[in-house]
Amino acid sequence: MKKMDKELIEHITAQLQNHEEVYPDGAWERFSEKENKKRGITFWPLWTAAALILIFAGVFFTQNNNVQKKDFAKTKSKADHNIATETMDLSATPDNDEPSLKNGINKHAPTVNNPADHQPITTKENLPIFEQQQEYVVLNTSGALNPVNHNLLDHKLSGINLSDLKSKQFEILTEKKRPQPINNQTNFEKLLAQDSYANQQKPADKASGNSKWQPDVYVAPAMGNDNKVTMNYGFSLSYAIANKLSISSGVSYASISTTESLNASAPQTLSGKNLASVDAKVRGINIPLELKYNISDKLYTNVGVSALAVLNNSQQNSYIVNQVQSFSAPAVNGYADSKTMIVQEKKVEPQPEASIDPDKYIGFYNFSLGYKQKISKKNNIAIEPFLRLPMKTFSKENLNLTNGGLRLKIDF
Amino acid sequence: MIKKILSFEEILKGCVKNDNSCKEMMYKSFYGYLMGIILRYTKNPSDSEELVNDSFIKIFKHVGGFKAPKNPEELQRSFKGWIAQIASRTAIDKIRSNKIQFYVDDLAESEHPVSQVSIASELHVNDILNLLNHLPDTQRLVFNLYEIEGFNHDEIAKMLNIPESSSRVYLTRSKNKLRSLYLNTMVNSYEKNG
Numbered sequence: 001m002k003k004m005d006k007e008l009i010e011h012i013t014a015q016l017q018n019h020e021e022v023y024p025d026g027a028w029e030r031f032s033e034k035e036n037k038k039r040g041i042t043f044w045p046l047w048t049a050a051a052l053i054l055i056f057a058g059v060f061f062t063q064n065n066n067v068q069k070k071d072f073a074k075t076k077s078k079a080d081h082n083i084a085t086e087t088m089d090l091s092a093t094p095d096n097d098e099p100s101l102k103n104g105i106n107k108h109a110p111t112v113n114n115p116a117d118h119q120p121i122t123t124k125e126n127l128p129i130f131e132q133q134q135e136y137v138v139l140n141t142s143g144a145l146n147p148v149n150h151n152l153l154d155h156k157l158s159g160i161n162l163s164d165l166k167s168k169q170f171e172i173l174t175e176k177k178r179p180q181p182i183n184n185q186t187n188f189e190k191l192l193a194q195d196s197y198a199n200q201q202k203p204a205d206k207a208s209g210n211s212k213w214q215p216d217v218y219v220a221p222a223m224g225n226d227n228k229v230t231m232n233y234g235f236s237l238s239y240a241i242a243n244k245l246s247i248s249s250g251v252s253y254a255s256i257s258t259t260e261s262l263n264a265s266a267p268q269t270l271s272g273k274n275l276a277s278v279d280a281k282v283r284g285i286n287i288p289l290e291l292k293y294n295i296s297d298k299l300y301t302n303v304g305v306s307a308l309a310v311l312n313n314s315q316q317n318s319y320i321v322n323q324v325q326s327f328s329a330p331a332v333n334g335y336a337d338s339k340t341m342i343v344q345e346k347k348v349e350p351q352p353e354a355s356i357d358p359d360k361y362i363g364f365y366n367f368s369l370g371y372k373q374k375i376s377k378k379n380n381i382a383i384e385p386f387l388r389l390p391m392k393t394f395s396k397e398n399l400n401l402t403n404g405g406l407r408l409k410i411d412f
Numbered sequence: 413m414i415k416k417i418l419s420f421e422e423i424l425k426g427c428v429k430n431d432n433s434c435k436e437m438m439y440k441s442f443y444g445y446l447m448g449i450i451l452r453y454t455k456n457p458s459d460s461e462e463l464v465n466d467s468f469i470k471i472f473k474h475v476g477g478f479k480a481p482k483n484p485e486e487l488q489r490s491f492k493g494w495i496a497q498i499a500s501r502t503a504i505d506k507i508r509s510n511k512i513q514f515y516v517d518d519l520a521e522s523e524h525p526v527s528q529v530s531i532a533s534e535l536h537v538n539d540i541l542n543l544l545n546h547l548p549d550t551q552r553l554v555f556n557l558y559e560i561e562g563f564n565h566d567e568i569a570k571m572l573n574i575p576e577s578s579s580r581v582y583l584t585r586s587k588n589k590l591r592s593l594y595l596n597t598m599v600n601s602y603e604k605n606g
Binding site: 008009012013015016017019020027028030031032034274 | 443468469543559
């Protein structure tokens with residue numbers, strides 16, 4: 001018994017130490033996929049960030065446009081003010097100048113007027129003053145410098161000053177004329193703005209006047225991560241719940257394709273095959289529920305969720321397989337050279353029905369930004385870039401069904 | 413594309429350079445070996461692949477730190493020893509983290525291994541693993557570490573944070589249990605040979 005015990009334990013030890021399990025197919029793929037998934041997760045926020053940036057940029061841009069319009073108006077009025085203040089300044093400066101000049105004149109005036117003042121009052125003294133002046137002139141001609149001479153020069157200067165003043169006033173007048181056409185322009189722009197404002201008001205009034213329901217049809221080419229264009233067609237109906245906000249739903253035929261590359265290299269064994277990539281195509285009926293916000297009368301944005309009822313789901317797997325091929329070529333010396341080589345080949349197989357994702361519904365988050373253009377009294381045509389983000393990855397290969405495209409819409 | 417069959421040394425160098433095809437080859441060639449080790453520690457087959465993958469993640473991460481022996485002939489053997497150590501440490505860590513779930517399973521009569529055809533000299537690994545599966549976790553762990561990995565009681569005691577005497581007791585108990593389990597199920601066939 002003792003011997004048996006020893007043998008038993010020894011046997012167990014030996015067996016376990018030398019034991020190796022068999023390698024099951026697909027273990028490496030699962031392992032590398034797990035590693036890739038970690039990287040994939042880091043890519044996800046990038047996508048959503050890109051989408052959010054797009055949306056916010058759109059909203060910001062449009063709002064900024066409005067603000068700019070207002071700013072323009074504001075700067076215009078500011079400009080008016082500036083011009084007004086400038087004119088004020090201009091008118092003020094002569095005023096400021098004038099008193100000084102006038103003061104100057106006044107200062108000089110007595111000297112100028114003195115004789116004049118004296119003239120009416122002392123008409124009799126006229127002659128002596130003239131004589132005095134003549135005397136000065138005489139004195140001047142004599143070349144002698146006298147303090148009285150300064151007086152005479154002052155008189156002359158004051159004369160010049162007066163004429164200068166006149167010319168300045170003339171200039172001011174012409175300057176005053178200049179702002180007038182600008183004022184006219186702003187008035188004209190104000191008119192235009194009022195006009196456009198009236199125009200803006202009109203359709204809004206009309207819309208509110210019409211029924212709150214607005215049906216439209218659309219066709220939407222979309223593209224997934226495999227760069228294949230798929231077509232979506234749909235009908236939607238929106239109901240205005242507020243002036244700028246409406247809620248919309250509808251039904252559409254949606255087709256989404258995606259591909260997932262697993263970065264597989266050639267199998268290291270002769271018989272192995274490695275899953276290189278998976279292509280999937282999902283077709284179904286998409287039912288969205290969206291909130292639409294009219295940023296302006298032409299721009300709007302949609303945010304919502306949608307459920308895709310899967311009608312058809314096909315998946316194709318491409319594998320890299322090794323094949324042994326022998327080549328023989330006659331060599332120069334008469335012998336035949338035979339070479340056996342391992343050749344890599346790509347093989348595409350449809351995924352068996354049983355292992356296709358059994359999900360009947362796929363949820364999406366939808367984001368879009370649209371530009372609407374009137375084509376007739378009742379009809380609008382709209383271009384709407386959109387992005388559909390799946391709520392979770394699809395199938396066990398973690399296919400990413402994110403897709404985006406351009407929706408061409410006709411309202412009626 | 414024409415491929416060259418790489419030598420083990422080249423594969424090892426490729427793994428250090430993070431070359432994916434070398435990593436794949438490494439994974440595929442040592443998966444079974446590591447799984448063999450992991451299965452000694454874990455009962456749950458769904459855990460085992462996860463543990464093998466965890467071990468490979470560690471191996472690929474630290475492969476640059478693996479010191480090759482001077483004798484190139486021993487390279488593969490020493491590498492296997494190195495990765496075996498990583499795998500068993502990974503498994504022990506996992507068992508430690510699940511320590512709350514430790515329980516002593518009483519072997520019910522209906523649960524006895526039923527591979528009566530086996531004879532002792534050819535006692536199949538699956539049968540042995542089956543026997544191990546019926547050991548309480550701590551006994552199994554100590555048995556593994558002492559008998560198969562070759563640790564002594566002192567090392568085991570430090571590794572599992574238990575007194576050295578407990579380690580001895582666990583080992584004795586595990587052997588007794590294995591013996592009785594074996595006798596209950598396969599004694600007839602064994603005695604015929606023995």
